Amino acid sequence: MPRLFWKFFTIIWLTLATSVAVIILIVNLFQAAPFSRELERRQQELVLSLAANVLERNGEDAAQRFTRTSEDTASLGLTISKTMSSRACADEHRAETRLILKDGICYRISVSGKANVVLDYLALMMPWITILVSSTISAAALARYLIRPVVHLRDGLSALAHGRFDVRIGDKMAGRRDEVTALAHDFDASAARLQELQDAQQRLFHDVSHELRSPLSRLQAAVGVLRQSPTKLDAMLGRMDREVERLDTLVGEVLTLARLTGRSDLLLKAQTLDVIDLLNDILSDAAFEAQAREVSITPSVDGIFNAEVEGELIYRALENVVRNAIKYTAEQTHIAVLCETTTDRLKVWVTDQGPGVRRDELERIFQPFSCGDDAISRGGYGLGLAIARQAIERHGGRVYASLPDAGGLTVTLELPRKPTAYSPADDQA
Structure with missing residues (x-):
């Protein structure tokens, strides 16, 4: 069961238990029971009716004996008295009184219970007041429990909408451990990813600009030399061809990387190929280089x-990894595949x-335009491994590097037989 469900369940259950406990406590403190006034009224009506029946059938003496017996059992203030006039039997009518005409004498049968209006009202309203108070406290607790993280989430989303990706809300959950906290940590992970x-x-942008500036500067220098010395046309045209080729290579690699990273929902143009046969073709070409x-x-292989x-x-992807190994391995060494x-x-x-x-x-x-700080520059733009990782991950695979005990660098590629959904976060796991 989710943690949030159990927290809600616990709060509601404690609310009901508290309501019952408060009702019992008030009953014990005030010596009152819910609806006690109604019960006492019905008891008085019953005693009045019994006394009236005994008086009518058996006379005054029997009625007095019944009154004494009734008072010894439950003291309700039951009394029987005679009125001055028989016409009073038709004049006086109240809930606590019965007027009976017997042998020409008007008898008044009455009760005067020890009813306390305040306690009776409190006993009547006590269950509803307790339920109202406990439900109010419970609702306030639930509302506070839910609204606080929602406010943090709203502030975080507002910050993201304004381009502030450094905002984090996971540390504002005050030690909570439920689905809302998981949502806050997912938000932090999303914000961190957006910032990244x-x-x-x-x-x-900075690296592309820097890499483009170098061949363009050399092209400008070649043009300047041609203007000063037209006789060097052949040499400068060769130099310009090389720089244009470098620019074309750089732009091609940047476009490839942009295609792989810019559209995660772009469908693959999949076809069934023997990948090992493809790798052998690459190894055959790389041997000459x-x-x-x-x-x-x-x-x-x-x-x-x-x-x-x-x-x-x-x-x-395979060619970039193999050529990267050829580029950075020491001379007169062996590359193992x-x-x-x-x-x-x-x-x-x-x-x-x-x-x-x-x-x-x-x-x-594996980041664009990046290589090891200790690596010797041997040309290229640092896009090969970045393209390789994006291409393999687009198929649902993995690319990662490790350091073998004998030295050097090992790049590992894992490729599934069929493309599957893949998230770079899987590498972190």
Whole structure:
């Protein structure tokens, strides 16, 4: 059962129990019972009727004996007296009196109970007053219990609406442990995620601007050289071609990353492919690139893993991880690529023998325009691993890095056979 249900149940149950306890307490204090006045009135009517019947049938002496016996049993102030005139029997009529005409004599039979009007009224109203007070206290407690976190949630949502993503309300729940508290912590997680996305967006704008400025500056420099020395046309055109190619590569990678991160609801153009066969093609091409630095790489891996994937994205993800390993591994070393398949999942390990990264940078290297602080710059823009993670996560998989005991860096890719819903928060678990 949810905690909030039990809290409401406990408050209502305590309210009812308190109401009963207060009623019992008041009854004991004031020696009064609910509806006691009504009971006493009915008792008086019964005694008056009995006394009148005894008087009419058996005479005055029998009626007096009944009166004494009745008073010894329950003292109601029952008395029998004679009036001065027989005509009084027709003149006086009250609830506490019976007038009986017997043998030409008018008898008055009356009761004078010890009724206390205040206590009788209190006894009559006591249950309703107790219920009203206890329900008011209970309603106030429930309202306060619910309204306080709702006010915090409203203030938090208002802050988000105004672009303030640093607001947190989980610490304002005053030690509560129920569904409302869980909602507050979910709000904090959402606010933190929005703040992270905003910071990433600002950082992306800054980094893209910085990366675009460098080739543009070199293009401007080449144009300036051509204006001063037209004879260097061939050399400067080659330089300009390289810079334009760098710009095209950067813009292509930025657009790919934007496509992956900007539309989480974008449908995949899935097709059935052998992912291991795709990986072997990448390894075959990468072997030529690795020879330039006297680096060897696992030529191929065995197995078959047919999966429903978007081929272009998976190809980019695998290629980026492999080329990143070639780029940062030390010269004359080996890059190991291993695979493991299960019924519904493929796991790929790519291990280099480079400088690696610090343990606190294992997540940061997957952010755009980011690499380890100790890594030697070897070109590129720091978008490869970011694109790889987004592409694999779009299929419901995982990409993460680890530090092997022998040094270097291992990047692990996990890909399901069929695309599934995935949240990056799963990595934190």
